Amino acid sequence: xxxxxxxxxxxxxxxxxxxxxxxxxxxxxxxxxxxxxxxxxxxxxxxxxxxxxxxxxxxxxxxxxxxxxxxxxxxxxxxxxxxxxxxxxxxxxxx
Amino acid sequence: xxxxxxxxxxxxxxxxxxxxxxxxxxxxxxxxxxxxxxxxxxxxxxxxxxxxxxxxxxxxxxxxxxxxxxxxxxxxxxxxxxxxxxxxxxxxxxx
Numbered sequence: 001x002x003x004x005x006x007x008x009x010x011x012x013x014x015x016x017x018x019x020x021x022x023x024x025x026x027x028x029x030x031x032x033x034x035x036x037x038x039x040x041x042x043x044x045x046x047x048x049x050x051x052x053x054x055x056x057x058x059x060x061x062x063x064x065x066x067x068x069x070x071x072x073x074x075x076x077x078x079x080x081x082x083x084x085x086x087x088x089x090x091x092x093x094x095x
Numbered sequence: 096x097x098x099x100x101x102x103x104x105x106x107x108x109x110x111x112x113x114x115x116x117x118x119x120x121x122x123x124x125x126x127x128x129x130x131x132x133x134x135x136x137x138x139x140x141x142x143x144x145x146x147x148x149x150x151x152x153x154x155x156x157x158x159x160x161x162x163x164x165x166x167x168x169x170x171x172x173x174x175x176x177x178x179x180x181x182x183x184x185x186x187x188x189x190x
Binding site: 009 | 096097098101104105107108109110111112118122125126129132133136144145146148149150151152153155158159162164166167169170171172173174176177178184185186
C-alpha cells in the first residue's frame with residue numbers, strides 16, 4: 001500500500017471528526033499514541049506493539065490531512081534514495 | 096511509494112547506525128523528532144513542517160526495522176479499509 005493510499009484511507013475514515021477536532025487536538029492525540037507505543041514497547045506485547053505502530057502512522061496521516069500535506073511527497077522529497085545530510089546510501093554521516 | 100519501500104529505504108540508509116543505537120535510543124530520537132514537528136507547527140514554516148513529517152515517518156520506520164516489524168502490514172492489519180472500532184467507513188464511532 002502506498003503511503004498516499006494509507007493517508008487517503010485515513011481521510012475517508014476520519015476526516016470529518018479530525019476536522020472538528022482541529023490540528024492542535026490531533027497533534028495532542030498523536031502524542032498520546034506515541035506514549036502508548038512507548039508503553040507497549042516496555043511491556044513487550046508484540047501484538048500491542050504492532051497496533052501502536054499502526055496508530056502512530058494513522059494519526060500522523062490524519063494530521064497531514066488536516067494540513068493538506070502529502071506525507072508521501074514529503075517523505076520522498078526529504079529522503080530521495082540517499083541520506084539528506086551526506087547524500088550517500090548507506091548514510092556515511094559522522095556523529 | 097509503498098510504506099514497505101520507504102521502510103526498506105530507511106533500512107538501507109540507516110540500519111547499521113540504528114542497530115548500534117538500539118531500540119531504546121531510537122525511540123528517544125523518534126520522540127525528539129515529534130517535538131521538532133510540534134515546534135515547526137507552532138512556527139508555521141511549511142517547508143520545515145514537511146521535513147519534520149518526513150522525519151517522524153523515517154524514525155518510525157527505523158524503529159520498526161530494529162524490531163523486525165513490517166509497518167505496512169501492521170497498518171493494513173489495524174485499518175483494513177474500515178474503522179477498527181465501529182467497522183464502518185467512514186467511521187461512525189460515538190465519542
